[in-house]
Amino acid sequence: xxxxxxxxxxxxxxxxxxxxxxxxxxxxxxxxxxxxxxxxxxxxxxxxxxxxxxxxxxxxxxxxxxxxxxxxxxxxxxxxxxxxxxxxxxxxxxxxxxxxxxxxxxxxxxxxxxxxxxxxxxxxxxxxxxxxxxxxxxxxxxxxxxxxxxx
Numbered sequence: 488x489x490x491x492x493x494x495x496x497x498x499x500x501x502x503x504x505x506x507x508x509x510x511x512x513x514x515x516x517x518x519x520x521x522x523x524x525x526x527x528x529x530x531x532x533x534x535x536x537x538x539x540x541x542x543x544x545x546x547x548x549x550x551x552x553x554x555x556x557x558x559x560x561x562x563x564x565x566x567x568x569x570x571x572x573x574x575x576x577x578x579x580x581x582x583x584x585x586x587x588x589x590x591x592x593x594x595x596x597x598x599x600x601x602x603x604x605x606x607x608x609x610x611x612x613x614x615x616x617x618x619x620x621x622x623x624x625x626x627x628x629x630x631x632x633x634x635x636x637x638x
Contacts, residue, residue: 513629515545515564515621526618530559530629536618542607543617549602553631561604566632568596585620586610 516534519525531545551559572579572589582588586609587595597605608617 515629516618530564534618536615540611542605544599545604545606547602547604553634555631555634557631557633559629560601561598562601563632564604564629565596565598567630568592570630570632581620585612585617
């Protein structure tokens with residue numbers, strides 16, 4: 488436990504804590520335990536990639552709740568990305584590696600409705616490569632916008 492600097496998913500930068508948080512936090516999508524080349528649902532129940540690979544549409548699982556009891560929706564995912572970048576927390580660098588910055592996050596991470604979000608990167612990535620970044624809870628953290636500020 489002395490190796491943990493923080494439990495804020497957006498600020499975790501050390502492997503020990505990241506491993507711990509993978510057991511506590513769900514990523515947007517996951518990697519199949521039996522086949523690491525296969526992506527599986529996480530917070531997103533399903534997703535699709537535009538034919539030209541310029542945008543990714545995610546359907547958020549219904550019925551998810553934060554430990555506080557608050558429901559999880561697409562707005563929370565967008566808020567979490569914005570928070571990480573605006574506060575320039577450790578994992579902001581992981582988002583910037585994919586060209587998501589505090590200046591463009593509103594254009595890149597879009598809430599379509601409460602159960603749908605779109606990520607529209609600033610450039611086209613090789614098919615599937617962008618999706619492989621999302622299983623890491625440090626890249627697309629999902630935090631409770633009413634709970635985090637209280638702590």
